[in-house]
Amino acid sequence: MVKRTHGYRYKTRKLLRKKPREKGLSGLSRLLYEYKVGDKVIIDIDSTFISTAPHRRYQGKVGTVVGIRGRAYVIETFLGDKKKIIITTPEHLKPYQGGS
Incomplete structure (x- = not known):
């Protein structure tokens, strides 16, 4: 048997899929x-x-x-109890609307 690859976008078929009405480029706002x-x-x-997308775990x-x-933008987030730094473009960011 051939060894299975585990690339950067491994197991993202459902995670990164767009619904039919969301296809194409997102809005300018x-x-x-x-x-x-x-x-x-x-x-x-x-x-x-694809080139500026963070890893799927984020x-x-x-x-x-x-x-x-x-x-x-340089984003600081926690993965478990570890602090992680992510560098990504605004295409992959949304403003947080929640509390605190």
Whole structure:
């Protein structure tokens, strides 16, 4: 038997799938939204932008913007009890609307 590969997008068929009405590029408001340092954001991976997408384990996580690098944002989030730094573009971010 051939050894099975476990690539970067392994097991993402359902996770990164778009519903028929969501297909294509997302709206401009999501791309043009400017986050400030300290803002809370939700990591919501957009599968049309592959090169800047964070790993699938961060899908749905809430993080805090700690910096800006060019067009990208530096997000600090927790994975279990470990602090992780993610660098991604605004296509994969949504403003956090919840409390605290």
